[in-house]
Amino acid sequence: MNRLNKNSLESLEYLKELCEKEIISWPIDFEFYQASKTQLEETLKYWFGNENWSSSGDSFIQFGKDASGSMFLLWFYPKLKTEPPVVFMDSEGDAYLVSSSITEFVKQMASGFLFFSGSWIEPNSKEKKDLNWTLLKKLVNEHFGIKHINPEELTKIAKLSHPSFSDWAESKI
Template sequence: MIETTVDDRSFPPALAEVARFEFGYGDEGEGVDFEMYDAFDSAEETTDWLRAWTGNEELDGGAYRVFGQDGSGGLAAFWWVREGRALAEQPVVFLDSEGERGLVAGNLSDLLWVLADGFGPREAALHEHREARPDAELGALAERHATTPRRGAREIIGEVRAEFPSFSDDLDELCR
C-alpha cells in the first residue's frame, strides 16, 4: 500500500462543487448515471468494499478514496498510486458492482473535463465510445478549477489508459 500523507476525508473545493451538481440520467437513459457523495467514504467502509469486491480479506482500502456511485452500486474513486503526489494528482477509477472496471481520468482536473463532456465515471470507464454530451454548467465549473488543458473525454480516457495499461490485470491479481 502506498503511504498517504493525509487521511482527510473532505473533498477538495472543485470536487465539493461537483457534489452540488445534480446529474440527470434522463427518461431515455442517455444521461449520466452518477451520484456524488458529500465526502469520501471512511477508511473502514472503503476497506470493507474492497475486500468484498476482491474476495481478499488481506487488503485494506488505503489506496482508494471513494467519492460517488452509479445506480447499480458501482463506485468511483481516486486511486492513490502516484507516490508522493497529492490526491488531486491521482487517477480516477470506476469499479462496477459486477466486476467490470476501468480508468476514468488521470487526475481531478481531467475528471472535471470528462464530466463537462457529458461522461460520468461509469460512462467514461465502460462506454467511452458513446457520443459526447457537453454540459455548459460543468464546463464552466471545469474552466474555474481545472489545471490541465481542456480536452475531450475520449482523449483523456486514452491518456490514462496508456499510462496504466495493466490496471485491470493488476486488480485481477488481488482477487481471490
C-alpha cells in the same frame, strides 16, 4: 499512504459543489460520496472476495458512486509519483482506469459524454435534454481555463501514465 495535494483537494471540493448544486446530476450516473476508511475496506474485501487487495501497499479514497453502487475511487499504488488516478470498480466485478487525476475526471464529466462500462459515450436525445450540458461545460471550462475536452483521449493518456488497473484488480481476486 494516501495524501492528496492541494490541486486534488480543490478539484474534489469543486466536484462536490457541482453535485450539490445539481449541475452534475442525471443523466450523469454519479453521486458524490465519501465512504469512511473502514466502510471502504469492508466494501473492497467483498468486491475482491478477500483482503489481498492491500497486500502490496495499494490504497483508495472513494469520492463517488453510481446508482448501482459501483465506485469511483482515487488509487494510490506504491510507485505513484503524481496525483492519484481515478478508477472505477463496477458492481459486476469489472475495473477500469478512468483518468489521470480528479481534475481530469471533472473535465471529462463536463465533456458532453457519459461514462459507461469503461468508455465515454454520447448521450441520447432525451439525456441531452435532461441536463444543462452547456452550463456544466461553461462552468468547468472557465474554472480550469480550457476550451475543449475529449474524454477518451484523457483516458488514453491515463493508461500511458499508470499501470493497468484492470490487470492489477484481476491479480488480487
